[in-house]
Amino acid sequence: MKCSLCGYTFNELEASSGCASCGFxxxxxxxxxxxCGYEAAPEPKWIKRLFNKRRNNxxxxxxxxxxxxxxxxxRRRRWGGGAFRSPAGPHAAPDAPTDGIVPLTALxxxxxxxxVRIVTEDRNALRKLISIGVLPKTEIVLMHKYPxxxxxxxxxxxxxxxxxxxxxxxxxxx
Amino acid sequence: MFDLNVNxxxxxxxxxxxxxxxxxxIKKIAIVGNPNVGKSVLFNNLTNLYAMVSNYPGTxxxxxxxxxxxxxxxxxxxxxPGMYSMSPITEEESVARRILIQEKxxxxxxxxxxxxxxxxxPLSLQILEMxxxxxxxxxxxxxxxxxxxxxxxxxxxxxxxxxxxxAVSTAGEGMEILKKCIEEVARQRTRRYDxxxxxxxxxxxxxxxxxxxxxxxxxVTRRSLxxxxxxxxxxxxxxIQKAExxxxxxxxxxxxxxxxxxxxxxxxxxxIRLKEVVDxxxxxxxxxxxxxxxxxxERLSHYMMKPLTGMPILLIILYLGLYKFVGDLGAGTVxxxxxxxxxxxxxxxxxxxxxxxVIPWEWLRDLLxxxxxxITLGFRYAVALILPIVTFFFIVFSIIExxxxxxxxxxxxDRTFKxxxxxxRAVIPMVLGFGCDTMATMVTRTLPTARERVISTMLLALAxxxxxxxxxxxxxxxxxxxxxxxxxxxxxxxxxxIGYLSAxxxxxxxxxxxxxxxxxxxxxxxxVLTKTYVRVKWYFKEVLPLFIIASVLIWxxxxxxxxxxxxxxxxxxxxxLGLPPETAKIFLFGFFRxxxxxxxxxxxxxxxxxxxxxxxxxxxxxxLFLPCIAQFIMNVKERGWKTGIGISVVILLFSFGxxxxxxxxxxxxxxxL
Numbered sequence: 030m031k032c033s034l035c036g037y038t039f040n041e042l043e044a045s046s047g048c049a050s051c052g053f054x055x056x057x058x059x060x061x062x063x064x065c066g067y068e069a070a071p072e073p074k075w076i077k078r079l080f081n082k083r084r085n086n087x088x089x090x091x092x093x094x095x096x097x098x099x100x101x102x103x104r105r106r107r108w109g110g111g112a113f114r115s116p117a118g119p120h121a122a123p124d125a126p127t128d129g130i131v132p133l134t135a136l137x138x139x140x141x142x143x144x145v146r147i148v149t150e151d152r153n154a155l156r157k158l159i160s161i162g163v164l165p166k167t168e169i170v171l172m173h174k175y176p177x178x179x180x181x182x183x184x185x186x187x188x189x190x191x192x193x194x195x196x197x198x199x200x201x202x203x
Numbered sequence: 204m205f206d207l208n209v210n211x212x213x214x215x216x217x218x219x220x221x222x223x224x225x226x227x228x229i230k231k232i233a234i235v236g237n238p239n240v241g242k243s244v245l246f247n248n249l250t251n252l253y254a255m256v257s258n259y260p261g262t263x264x265x266x267x268x269x270x271x272x273x274x275x276x277x278x279x280x281x282x283x284p285g286m287y288s289m290s291p292i293t294e295e296e297s298v299a300r301r302i303l304i305q306e307k308x309x310x311x312x313x314x315x316x317x318x319x320x321x322x323x324x325p326l327s328l329q330i331l332e333m334x335x336x337x338x339x340x341x342x343x344x345x346x347x348x349x350x351x352x353x354x355x356x357x358x359x360x361x362x363x364x365x366x367x368x369x370a371v372s373t374a375g376e377g378m379e380i381l382k383k384c385i386e387e388v389a390r391q392r393t394r395r396y397d398x399x400x401x402x403x404x405x406x407x408x409x410x411x412x413x414x415x416x417x418x419x420x421x422x423v424t425r426r427s428l429x430x431x432x433x434x435x436x437x438x439x440x441x442x443i444q445k446a447e448x449x450x451x452x453x454x455x456x457x458x459x460x461x462x463x464x465x466x467x468x469x470x471x472x473x474x475i476r477l478k479e480v481v482d483x484x485x486x487x488x489x490x491x492x493x494x495x496x497x498x499x500x501e502r503l504s505h506y507m508m509k510p511l512t513g514m515p516i517l518l519i520i521l522y523l524g525l526y527k528f529v530g531d532l533g534a535g536t537v538x539x540x541x542x543x544x545x546x547x548x549x550x551x552x553x554x555x556x557x558x559x560x561v562i563p564w565e566w567l568r569d570l571l572x573x574x575x576x577x578i579t580l581g582f583r584y585a586v587a588l589i590l591p592i593v594t595f596f597f598i599v600f601s602i603i604e605x606x607x608x609x610x611x612x613x614x615x616x617d618r619t620f621k622x623x624x625x626x627x628r629a630v631i632p633m634v635l636g637f638g639c640d641t642m643a644t645m646v647t648r649t650l651p652t653a654r655e656r657v658i659s660t661m662l663l664a665l666a667x668x669x670x671x672x673x674x675x676x677x678x679x680x681x682x683x684x685x686x687x688x689x690x691x692x693x694x695x696x697x698x699x700x701i702g703y704l705s706a707x708x709x710x711x712x713x714x715x716x717x718x719x720x721x722x723x724x725x726x727x728x729x730x731v732l733t734k735t736y737v738r739v740k741w742y743f744k745e746v747l748p749l750f751i752i753a754s755v756l757i758w759x760x761x762x763x764x765x766x767x768x769x770x771x772x773x774x775x776x777x778x779x780l781g782l783p784p785e786t787a788k789i790f791l792f793g794f795f796r797x798x799x800x801x802x803x804x805x806x807x808x809x810x811x812x813x814x815x816x817x818x819x820x821x822x823x824x825x826x827l828f829l830p831c832i833a834q835f836i837m838n839v840k841e842r843g844w845k846t847g848i849g850i851s852v853v854i855l856l857f858s859f860g861x862x863x864x865x866x867x868x869x870x871x872x873x874x875x876l
Binding site: 147156161162163166176177179184185186189 | 287290294318320321322350354401435436460468471474478495505508509610613614615616617618619621626627715716717719720721722739826
């Protein structure tokens with residue numbers, strides 16, 4: 030979706046961090062822009078469907094700007110507005126890639142990609158992905174996108190949910 | 204006389220020797236590796252048949268231990284739960300690691316899938332960092348050959364500096380070499396792995412600092428413990444804190460400062476480095492023709508995971524497996540044969556006659572062979588009704604389990620399960636719950652978060668009917684599709700609604716879902732039968748005493764008129780549900796076990812046919828009814844008396860409530876089912 034305040038285009042799953050500590054995070058449906066921290070209602074489904082194809086095409090050439098590292102339940106923070114950004118210190122999550130690189134969720138079906146980075150602040154998610162061998166330079170073939178993501182690494186097949194898949198950034202291979 | 208003495212001496216020497224061996228402590232061999240690489244088959248190959256399966260102390264994870272004998276030595280072989288890395292995520296993984304760190308294994312056998320070396324070797328390197336004597340077993344070599352993957356074992360052996368053995372555990376290939384190798388490694392620890400992986404200088408410096416601070420006595424290298432401390436591993440931190448006391452705060456400081464200097468989290472940096480090392484170890488050692496099987500299995504697997512084709516496949520499996528095989532054949536034909544022909548026709552009349560002839564006291568006759576007698580009712584229910592149904596269910600479950608269908612089902616259902624606070628992983632205990640809820644409640648402990656465990660335990664107790672119950676209900680409703688539809692719709696609604704509510708109410712993060720999808724395999728008959736046998740034995744052992752106790756309790760209730768009093772008490776609520784007063788008895792049975800009640804219902808329906816609406820109402824009430832005594836005891840054990848009884852009361856009221864509403868709605872609509 031597009032942020033109505035700053036115009037930054039982002040995936041709702043990537044929406045910003047910090048909600049885990051918010052007491053009101055349960056049942057909060059607002060989406061927080063990762064760029065400016067502005068909260069808005071999520072995009073209606075029909076708009077998503079209408080524009081998704083076009084956006085994916087744009088996304089696959091270049092992300093407008095590096096997305097923030099993802100956090101679990103990231104779109105739920107209600108209080109403490111203003112730009113909530115994770116500390117850009119050296120211990121921030123693996124940084125976000127840019128050129129020609131897409132999250133696994135945007136890779137075409139049956140498409141092949143090389144993992145570039147795992148972008149997440151969620152230590153558990155990172156550990157899970159490492160444990161199944163999702164690491165930079167690993168080749169991934171995406172086999173299914175719905176209802177869950179299924180991909181092949183070498184000769185093993187794994188299934189993960191959309192949240193974990195959105196943490197994996199790949200470079201599309203032919 | 205002289206000979207005899209000699210023999211005696213020999214015997215006593217032998218006895219002394221064996222005593223000494225047990226004092227010396229028997230050497231341990233730990234089999235480790237990812238899930239689905241054939242560890243258990245290898246374990247069975249190495250050990251004799253009598254494996255001890257027990258919970259690892261302080262956990263609910265099962266670990267098998269067996270004995271392996273070679274020429275002069277006896278070893279204890281431990282089959283550890285599957286682990287992906289040294290940083291555990293699940294309880295099973297931490298048990299596997301605990302065995303490595305604390306049990307001082309004389310040999311560690313790391314079993315890997317020969318087709319997936321690249322992904323599995325990092326764990327070997329991590330084990331080597333602990334300086335544990337390691338043997339690498341490349342299993343499933345046959346599949347690797349089939350897919351034209353050439354592996355140079357000698358080159359890998361040379362580069363790693365440890366024995367590397369190719370094997371096909373299912374066919375016994377490589378087992379003799381492995382046994383010899385184990386013996387050699389266990390006898391003399393000549394090889395020491397000193398060429399450890401070198402990480403970034405920030406990590407190396409921190410490791411050196413931490414190593415110098417660790418003074419305790421550990422079974423693994425200080426370096427490997429330091430590495431886990433850098434990865435902020437809670438369990439290891441607690442262990443070190445116990446051993447080192449105050450030094451832990453200095454170690455924490457080192458870990459924080461190292462993490463501050465690094466661009467990425469330590470585990471990420473290390474994983475990347477390990478992958479580089481593995482790549483260099485395997486460079487030129489593997490020739491992969493990149494030939495991937497593209498046969499019927501792959502296509503079937505593909506269709507199983509596509510919602511459009513996957514859902515019909517699921518329905519076909521449910522229809523054939525549950526409805527046709529368990530319901531029709533198990534609960535219908537086989538129960539009919541054993542129950543009606545064998546028990547009612549031969550066994551019961553014989554027991555009644557024999558009791559009348561032999562036993563002069565009426566109370567004892569009543570206890571053994573009366574209407575609710577131990578043999579005529581308790582034993583009959585257990586053997587003739589429940590046993591066949593449960594056996595048929597476990598056969599189906601073992602086939603489904605061994606075929607590799609469950610992870611595909613988990614993948615299909617994850618999105619829906621997320622709505623009720625569970626991940627696709629919970630599909631395994633849920634499906635097993637259709638066999639035995641108590642067994643499934645134990646399996647819920649493999650779920651990663653406490654929140655998932657609580658939700659799944661509750662759903663199992665409330666809305667998942669066990670196979671005995673399901674079998675009887677399916678048999679009752681076999682000719683009445685409309686009633687079955689109403690029953691299924693109400694139960695599914697309750698399942699989803701209660702799940703949704705608890706997901707909203709219970710605190711904690713939503714679960715995330717990841718799972719390996721193993722290739723589809725044709726289940727081996729021997730495996731299916733063994734699994735079925737083990738499960739049925741477990742179930743029967745638990746069920747039979749309870750059925751007999753229930754019979755005795757009912758008997759006591761009857762001679763003290765407590766039984767009649769309770770039935771009288773239940774009569775009113777049962778009438779409220781629009782049911783004949785005789786059903787009160789079924790609900791009383793249901794207090795002992797849900798399936799006991801279902802079995803009673805089966806009897807009642809034979810004597811006096813219930814109307815469609817009445818059947819729907821009573822089946823819904825019984826499905827949602829209190830869990831059996833075993834599950835109740837488990838609830839009380841885990842949550843305390845107050846909560847345990849609280850849950851039961853809520854379920855009792857809830858099941859009657861839903862049944863009441865259903866009866867009201869159906870009667871109001873004037874439905875004839």
